[in-house]
Amino acid sequence: MVSKSQIKLIKSLSQKKHRLRERLFIVEGIKGVKEFLSSDFQLYALFGPEILALVDHRNFYEASSAELSKMSSLTTAPEYLAVFRMPDEVPISENGLKVVLDGVRDPGNLGTIIRLCDWFGISDLICSRDTVDCYNNKVVQASMGSLSRINMVYVDLLKFISESQSVPVYGTLLEGSDIYRTKLESEGFIIFGNEANGISSEVQKVINHKISIPQYGKEKNTESLNVATATAITLAEFRRQEFIGK
Amino acid sequence: MVSKSQIKLIKSLSQKKHRLRERLFIVEGIKGVKEFLSSDFQLYALFGPEILALVDHRNFYEASSAELSKMSSLTTAPEYLAVFRMPDEVPISENGLKVVLDGVRDPGNLGTIIRLCDWFGISDLICSRDTVDCYNNKVVQASMGSLSRINMVYVDLLKFISESQSVPVYGTLLEGSDIYRTKLESEGFIIFGNEANGISSEVQKVINHKISIPQYGKEKNTESLNVATATAITLAEFRRQEFIGK
Numbered sequence: 001m002v003s004k005s006q007i008k009l010i011k012s013l014s015q016k017k018h019r020l021r022e023r024l025f026i027v028e029g030i031k032g033v034k035e036f037l038s039s040d041f042q043l044y045a046l047f048g049p050e051i052l053a054l055v056d057h058r059n060f061y062e063a064s065s066a067e068l069s070k071m072s073s074l075t076t077a078p079e080y081l082a083v084f085r086m087p088d089e090v091p092i093s094e095n096g097l098k099v100v101l102d103g104v105r106d107p108g109n110l111g112t113i114i115r116l117c118d119w120f121g122i123s124d125l126i127c128s129r130d131t132v133d134c135y136n137n138k139v140v141q142a143s144m145g146s147l148s149r150i151n152m153v154y155v156d157l158l159k160f161i162s163e164s165q166s167v168p169v170y171g172t173l174l175e176g177s178d179i180y181r182t183k184l185e186s187e188g189f190i191i192f193g194n195e196a197n198g199i200s201s202e203v204q205k206v207i208n209h210k211i212s213i214p215q216y217g218k219e220k221n222t223e224s225l226n227v228a229t230a231t232a233i234t235l236a237e238f239r240r241q242e243f244i245g246k
Numbered sequence: 247m248v249s250k251s252q253i254k255l256i257k258s259l260s261q262k263k264h265r266l267r268e269r270l271f272i273v274e275g276i277k278g279v280k281e282f283l284s285s286d287f288q289l290y291a292l293f294g295p296e297i298l299a300l301v302d303h304r305n306f307y308e309a310s311s312a313e314l315s316k317m318s319s320l321t322t323a324p325e326y327l328a329v330f331r332m333p334d335e336v337p338i339s340e341n342g343l344k345v346v347l348d349g350v351r352d353p354g355n356l357g358t359i360i361r362l363c364d365w366f367g368i369s370d371l372i373c374s375r376d377t378v379d380c381y382n383n384k385v386v387q388a389s390m391g392s393l394s395r396i397n398m399v400y401v402d403l404l405k406f407i408s409e410s411q412s413v414p415v416y417g418t419l420l421e422g423s424d425i426y427r428t429k430l431e432s433e434g435f436i437i438f439g440n441e442a443n444g445i446s447s448e449v450q451k452v453i454n455h456k457i458s459i460p461q462y463g464k465e466k467n468t469e470s471l472n473v474a475t476a477t478a479i480t481l482a483e484f485r486r487q488e489f490i491g492k
Contacts, residue, residue, distance in 0.1 A: 116475060121462045180486050180490045
């Protein structure tokens with residue numbers, strides 16, 4: 001049985017200001033819920049037909065599909081919906097490649113990029129403060145559980161990168177050098193920009209390695225790649241050079 | 247001024263059966279409309295504040311933003327909405343790489359893949375009959391005009407590939423050989439599968455080169471890449487080997 005105040009709380013979490021105030025976010029669907037349960041994230045409440053492994057009975061609320069429909073943001077209500085506590089930000093790892101996003105706005109793109117970081121073993125994803133919130137329902141959904149394994153930090157990018165000296169700062173720009181003809185390091189930041197405007201001019205100033213994905217289409221008509229597909233191709237090439245060699 | 251029957255026709259085109267009966271589809275937004283106007287596609291009707299270059303006055307209807315709101319499938323109505331005639335299918339080119347989709351269902355994924363084909367100079371995109379319709383409003387929107395430059399064909403995949411002998415048929419499968427350690431040809435078919443189930447077992451039988459994208463994430467937790475990001479990484483590697491060498 002789900003109380004009215006619980007339904008109210010859960011519906012309020014579709015808004016960023018309420019998520020930040022409560023420090024809670026929603027995960028929908030059995031697959032995602034299980035991935036978060038087996039991570040370091042702390043469960044606040046689980047709603048569904050029956051209790052799951054790793055869940056304390058005090059956090060479980062039996063919910064009918066009608067009740068889940070009321071709480072869900074999806075067209076088809078999930079069998080399980082869980083509320084987790086937002087983790088505290090942890091310091092980013094000292095070594096390795098880090099992906100940096102400057103103003104990515106589309107939740108689907110951020111979710112896909114989180115999944116790509118997970119696939120390519122990138123543990124830290126550093127976002128500008130105007131990048132879409134990673135606890136947005138659509139981002140959580142699109143990340144397919146990968147969010148539970150990536151350290152997400154929201155910072156003032158300029159300040160953050162300026163203070164992290166002595167590592168390469170790669171930025172994907174149309175006028176950059178062909179990534180396939182550039183020796184890519186296995187250390188540093190790789191910056192990707194906003195869907196419409198790319199990397200902001202201030203952030204461009206801290207880039208010391210401009211790179212680009214060559215276009216092999218005959219007529220050069222396509223303006224640009226989607227930011228998530230550009231991230232996919234770029235990360236694949238960084239890892240190829242690291243593991244297979246240039 | 248837009249007539250009621252025009253609004254009714256345009257709204258009906260959000261359904262595949264009506265698009266197929268009328269052989270018409272919708273393009274929304276100035277950027278997409280202009281790309282289709284400068285392509286070989288035939289304009290049926292243009293709605294907007296004023297006539298555009300390349301448009302015959304008989305095909306132009308002045309439309310207010312209120313009228314455009316009624317016709318549009320978007321949350322924010324576009325300034326221009328156009329209806330184009332579906333082209334007849336043209337035979338696919340004899341040479342080069344061809345992308346083949348087996349049951350891709352998500353309109354955003356198909357739109358992204360069309361854009362990727364355009365970027366990587368792949369002129370033919372061959373889809374199984376259960377792949378989402380490329381004239382679906384969301385696909386047209388996500389393809390960002392690239393649809394006007396790609397030859398789309400919907401076929402019985404098994405029959406089609408079996409009859410196209412003597413070229414490599416690549417398929418992306420989890421158990422395939424590492425694409426970075428495989429010599430990739432600049433000729434043949436590359437098959438990508440459905441979001442949830444991958445390539446169907448019947449279509450798997452015609453694959454003669456199983457390939458896969460290596461996972462460099464430390465813990466191997468991510469189940470799979472999204473089909474559009476897998477297409478991005480795979481096409482980039484085919485072109486890298488062709489233009490830069492293995």
